[in-house]
Amino acid sequence: MSEEKSTKIASPEPVVSETMPTVLSFDVEEHHRIEAAAGIEVDRSLREDYRRRMASTTGWILDRLAAREIRATFFVVGQVAEDDPGLVRAIADAGHEVASHGWDHRRIVAMTRDAFREDLRTSKDALQQAAGVAVVGYRAPTFSLVRRTAWALDIMADLGFLYDSSIYPVRHDRYGIPEAPRGPFVAEGERVEILEIPPATIRLGRVNIPVGGGGYFRLLPGPIFRSALSLSRRDPRSGATMLYFHPWEFDPDQPRLPLNRAGRFRTYVGIHQTRSRLERLMTGRRFMRAVDLAMHLDERRDRLPRFRPGHGPGTPHSPR
Numbered sequence: 388m389s390e391e392k393s394t395k396i397a398s399p400e401p402v403v404s405e406t407m408p409t410v411l412s413f414d415v416e417e418h419h420r421i422e423a424a425a426g427i428e429v430d431r432s433l434r435e436d437y438r439r440r441m442a443s444t445t446g447w448i449l450d451r452l453a454a455r456e457i458r459a460t461f462f463v464v465g466q467v468a469e470d471d472p473g474l475v476r477a478i479a480d481a482g483h484e485v486a487s488h489g490w491d492h493r494r495i496v497a498m499t500r501d502a503f504r505e506d507l508r509t510s511k512d513a514l515q516q517a518a519g520v521a522v523v524g525y526r527a528p529t530f531s532l533v534r535r536t537a538w539a540l541d542i543m544a545d546l547g548f549l550y551d552s553s554i555y556p557v558r559h560d561r562y563g564i565p566e567a568p569r570g571p572f573v574a575e576g577e578r579v580e581i582l583e584i585p586p587a588t589i590r591l592g593r594v595n596i597p598v599g600g601g602g603y604f605r606l607l608p609g610p611i612f613r614s615a616l617s618l619s620r621r622d623p624r625s626g627a628t629m630l631y632f633h634p635w636e637f638d639p640d641q642p643r644l645p646l647n648r649a650g651r652f653r654t655y656v657g658i659h660q661t662r663s664r665l666e667r668l669m670t671g672r673r674f675m676r677a678v679d680l681a682m683h684l685d686e687r688r689d690r691l692p693r694f695r696p697g698h699g700p701g702t703p704h705s706p707r
């Protein structure tokens with residue numbers, strides 16, 4: 388720990404200033420798209436119910452953001468734009484960023500390069516059509532940008548994306564590149580590079596603890612979650628606090644999916660408190676949309692750490 392502290396003091400001036408911004412991001416997908424429900428047959432009427440509930444809960448989120456004059460980033464599944472273009476338009480019209488969460492929520496690890504290119508291009512087109520503005524941000528379903536899918540970075544850059552937010556710098560059974568920088572960095576693909584804005588973590592000893600959202604947001608007691616976030620915010624290497632949520636997490640009365648015990652716990656734990664928790668998170672911070680942060684960082688690219696996810700496992704290689 389003491390070694391940690393001294394490195395912290397010696398680290399260069401943060402790229403985003405001492406009042407590091409928080410990015411609130413929402414992955415807009417229906418309730419049954421969660422990884423824990425993979426392989427579960429969900430009938431049509433339940434899917435439609437989830438779609439309606441997703442739209443109304445997103446409406447609640449938009450109301451709360453408007454009440455606090457906060458602008459956020461919404462990573463939306465392309466099929467949602469096809470089914471409900473009005474919802475995507477409402478998000479954009481309220482001043483929020485519409486970004487891509489893939490076409491049909493397939494994970495990158497389940498796709499070939501060509502399939503990913505098609506998935507990304509189709510989602511970008513559908514979202515742009517619905518939102519009426521350019522889509523330049525991407526988040527992979529289930530943070531599935533891992534070492535073996537690092538080729539996806541090149542495809543994002545090819546298709547005109549400015550930034551990615553898919554690399555979780557943690558060790559996890561399904562995702563993560565634990566050696567990746569914890570704050571914004573330049574991710575080097577095979578040919579080109581792209582800005583990466585990873586979800587928030589805190590450093591405990593030599594381990595990164597994920598605190599960006601999802602189960603951690605619902606599972607950890609509120610005060611602990613908030614103090615973890617302020618720790619992350621004070622650490623110059625975290626650069627910015629990227630948080631992620633899903634509309635279904637704010638829908639306590641949703642019909643439950645027939646998940647196994649672990650899945651049920653991970654999915655529904657704490658779900659009755661999430662609305663008030665989100666409200667509490669919305670005070671005392673400086674908020675920024677991911678695209679605005681990315682544009683700010685883009686002008687300072689030479690000062691950001693560089694990391695090549697396709698190489699490794701290993702440490703960040705030196706700047707070119």
Ligand SMILES: [Zn+2]
Pocket residue numbers: 414416488492527528529
């Ligand atoms: Zn998702």
